Amino acid sequence: MKSRTDNTRLKGVPGRYWHFLDDGRIQCDLCPRYCKLREGQRGLCFVRGRQDDRMLLTTYGRSSGFCIDPIEKKPLNHFLPGTPVLSFGTAGCNLTCKFCQNWEISTARQMDRLMDRASPEQIVEAAIAAGARSIAYTYNDPVIFLEYAVDVARIARERGLKNVAVTAGYIGREAREEFFHWMDAANIDLKAFTEDFYHRLCTGHLKDVLETLEYVRHETGTWLELTTLLIPGKNDGHDEVSALSDWVAERLGPQVPLHFSAFHPDNQMQATPSTPRQTLTAARDIATKAGLWFIYTGNVHDRPGQSTYCPGCHTCVIGRDWYDITSWALTPEGRCEACGSPIGGVFEAQPGTWGNTRMPLRISAA
Incomplete structure (x- = not known):
């Protein structure tokens, strides 16, 4: 992968997951791009670069913004429903999705004037003060700011908060063991189910994402949900x-929630139309026939498609209207009140009441 040379001296904290090559370059092993860097060069993500014969993370301690969101906005429908989560991200990305709907952040190159500065301790304290139950590493992909995310997550766990990753799952084998060790829940984008799509629209590889999904589902205790943004004609x-749904049912299990989300014109795909609601409904029907239990629609107002139904008796166990919880029929043990079937997830006796509220925060480092 082509690297970028920076004209100024790079500053940051030491990064992990890299090694020297025989030709004098260093290879970044954080993600499957394996960028190979000479002195002063940055990887494709732009935030990891080589300086003084070591890898640096240049965005440690700096964020593109903080906000208290509903957990359902991540989207996570089976993880502490109705509770607030402190969300933050940095800049850059290790994929180049032409349809990215956070492209101002993921493609940013000059972020110094825009970034809030905050230490891991300050982020955790702000989350607790705001009443958040968890911290979400999101907006851009947290894989590329792993060291910052893990430092925040470690302190958050010590203070009783949960950690949530919103990621494309494009991460190297060793790095993902550390990263997901600290994550209590994750929503991973399964952007499509063809190598051609990943190659042309994301400059990545499907197989690496599928490997991450199986790892998280079968080798960690991280609660997993998936999102696929459906793009007309793509x-x-x-x-x-159908192939995507079959793979999820067979390789991950029918209890893993799958969110089909509507695309809207953005970034380099302004000419592509928005996803019709009927496309999401059709996808939900296909996934149901494939044997999946929990299929949701996103970016549209669809109360049936946003609610949770018991796989045993089809009772609505969690009613939703956008991010508001309108009904609750789960036992304290997370079972359907009507038939006793277990509903996979992380639940409490009663849901939270945060609803649709979105509350931006400013965290200023001393």
């Missing part, structure tokens, strides 16, 4: 949605 065909 990944919304019946055969592809």
